[in-house]
Amino acid sequence: MTLPTRKSGTIPGATVARLPIYHRVLTSLAAQGVTSVSSEELAVACGVTAAKLRKDLSHLGSFGTRGVGYEVAFLSYHIARELGITKSRGLVIVGMGNLGRALASYRAFVARGFHVVGVFDRDPRVVGTSFINGTESLTVQAIDELAVTVAKSDAQIGVITTPGESAQDVADSMIAAGLVSILNFAPVVLAVPENVEVRKVDLAVELQILAFHEHSLDESDQSDLPRVGIA
Amino acid sequence: MTLPTRKSGTIPGATVARLPIYHRVLTSLAAQGVTSVSSEELAVACGVTAAKLRKDLSHLGSFGTRGVGYEVAFLSYHIARELGITKSRGLVIVGMGNLGRALASYRAFVARGFHVVGVFDRDPRVVGTSFINGTESLTVQAIDELAVTVAKSDAQIGVITTPGESAQDVADSMIAAGLVSILNFAPVVLAVPENVEVRKVDLAVELQILAFHEHSLDESDQSDLPRVGIA
DNA sequence: TAGATTGTTAATCGATTAACAATC
DNA sequence: TAGATTGTTAATCGATTAACAATC
Known part of the structure; x- marks a missing residue:
């Protein structure tokens, strides 16, 4: 058996942006007394896919156990360590x-x-x-x-x-x-x-991006409306 | 001469997220009395590259004039229209x-x-x-x-x-x-x-992502430090 | 026409997804 | 061993970049 190895090299930006989410959810799970979690369960709680979660974690190292899942406290600690939030x-x-x-x-x-x-x-x-x-x-x-x-x-x-x-x-x-x-x-x-x-x-x-969503709906509303005319 | 045509189809998410920035900078330019701007000038003011800006705008239609640039008020209006922020x-x-x-x-x-x-x-x-x-x-x-x-x-x-x-x-x-x-x-x-x-x-x-940046500096500081030992 | 700058194309890059071999 | 789930691979997708033909 080998110790979990921290991957060398840089972590993709998109992954770094999601690590805080994983960390917060893990903290919350730990507070609820959950000690072990699968990538599928954690992914759902974080609002991402399990494939993306595992891919993200693979950049930090290998902290799970095949067939079992991840130990909540252990994974949480390693993410905190990676993010540099082990100290205030x-x-x-x-x-x-x-x-x-x-x-x-x-x-x-x-x-x-x-x-x-x-x-x-x-x-x-x-x-x-x-x-x-x-x-x-x-x-x-x-x-x-x-x-x-x-x-x-x-x-x-x-x-x-x-x-x-x-x-x-x-x-x-x-x-x-x-x-x-x-x-x-x-x-x-x-x-x-x-x-x-x-x-x-x-x-x-952020609000203007939501306004675009509203606006898109307005437009599709119109094209969905039945048109009065020669049928 | 043909009227500027609005492109059909959907606008990429990354582009939508930048349109509000372009709009704000254009509004600011208009307030300063600037009436015309090149993609290079506008891009610098928005903190993006000119290539990206032109690519983004190309998804809305063709609102510039080759050899000249963009009319500030005209472009601003069309972005506002696309975003759905012409009304409060x-x-x-x-x-x-x-x-x-x-x-x-x-x-x-x-x-x-x-x-x-x-x-x-x-x-x-x-x-x-x-x-x-x-x-x-x-x-x-x-x-x-x-x-x-x-x-x-x-x-x-x-x-x-x-x-x-x-x-x-x-x-x-x-x-x-x-x-x-x-x-x-x-x-x-x-x-x-x-x-x-x-x-x-x-x-x-957002703060935790910045903490990662701080943390990366901490680490590279260490590896940059001269190591005391057998030379 | 000559100079400038757009709008588009093609190449590159990075992120996501699905599938599966490795392995507990 | 059988079942489960990770970590990785390869394919796909989307975004970025650079270069340039189109054209004012």
């Missing part, structure tokens, strides 16, 4: 509008291994105000203080929740402060050095 | 926690052609409370009232911002109320009939 990672959030304040208090972040180490805003009227996020109280800081806070804490990810106009300036400040991972909610394309990874979430874009 | 679409939001309240007041939604027609929560202590979103005041309703509100208004899209435990129930209520487009922020896979389109946004997943 620090966030800074810049832009304390509605969305920024909501994210600063978002309980799912803590539940999934992140902690907010600082919140920032450009507006002097907002700087210095405090609010409660879960257990601790956060005081809004000026953006000048970003670099010092990032250095003092172990912050690794910057979240931008400003309007589009300020987003590039904020990104520049984050990069100057040493951050190389940015989650950008502002509807602008950020220019960053190539060692910096930006993920963009545009909530209005 | 109504949203209902269920789950008035931090995220739900933030989205209910999110100005970018109105700016991009959506309006909130109702907000809902399960908690009787929250039902009946009001808050201001831009110009109007919204009163939180009980989920029982969802169907009536959807029927009375022109709501077409349901947004779920509840905890995971309630999300499936909420989705069922939305579908019963006649909604077929759902934006789901709860970290669960919703079971829905196949005529219903669900888009899932998991904010913690």
Whole structure:
């Protein structure tokens, strides 16, 4: 018998994007006391096909047992290890509008291994105000203080929740402060050095993609309608 | 000379997902008084390659002029038309926690052609409370009232911002109320009939994908380190 | 006409799927 | 051994890219 071997080489992007889902479902199964799961069962719970799930996992190594399935805790640990979420990672959030304040208090972040180490805003009227996020109280800081806070804490990810106009300036400040991972909610394309990874979430874009779905239905409704005319 | 012809057939999903970006950038260019743009210029502003942009647009029809470029207003209109965002679409939001309240007041939604027609929560202590979103005041309703509100208004899209435990129930209520487009922020896979389109946004997943990036850097840092030993 | 840029073609790349040999 | 399920292979599918003929 050989120890499970971690595959060398890189993991496809599409696979990386699904690993967090697998991890969350496995965590949930473990909480329910489930100790073993087949690729078919796990796939259904994750909303993917069993073939895709097994293919994804095959990029990490060989963590299942043929004829049996996967041990929930074991697989969960190896996915967490691969994702680098075995330790909690620090966030800074810049832009304390509605969305920024909501994210600063978002309980799912803590539940999934992140902690907010600082919140920032450009507006002097907002700087210095405090609010409660879960257990601790956060005081809004000026953006000048970003670099010092990032250095003092172990912050690794910057979240931008400003309007589009300020987003590039904020990104520049984050990069100057040493951050190389940015989650950008502002509807602008950020220019960053190539060692910096930006993920963009545009909530209005998500709605517009759904609007396309609605619109497609409208059109097919029309062509499905019986046409009045010469028969 | 022939009129620009709209292509028949379906538009690839990857293209549909980028059309809102093109539309937003075109809107921004128009606001700056730019009337004409080349695929190269537009692509840079959108963060894609010119080849990809032209390929995407080719699925909608032929709206450019060879040797010249695209007329901003003309192209913008045709993308909006394709996406079905020439008219404002109504949203209902269920789950008035931090995220739900933030989205209910999110100005970018109105700016991009959506309006909130109702907000809902399960908690009787929250039902009946009001808050201001831009110009109007919204009163939180009980989920029982969802169907009536959807029927009375022109709501077409349901947004779920509840905890995971309630999300499936909420989705069922939305579908019963006649909604077929759902934006789901709860970290669960919703079971829905196949005529219903669900888009899932998991904010913690976005962070976890960035954590993978951080983690990859950690690993390459280590292998880059000079190793002490027999040389 | 000469220069520029589109729209399309063909090649490449990556992701998905189905099937099955390996093996518990 | 018989039944079950993984991990892998090969085929398919869809998306991206580069190059260029069409044409303003």
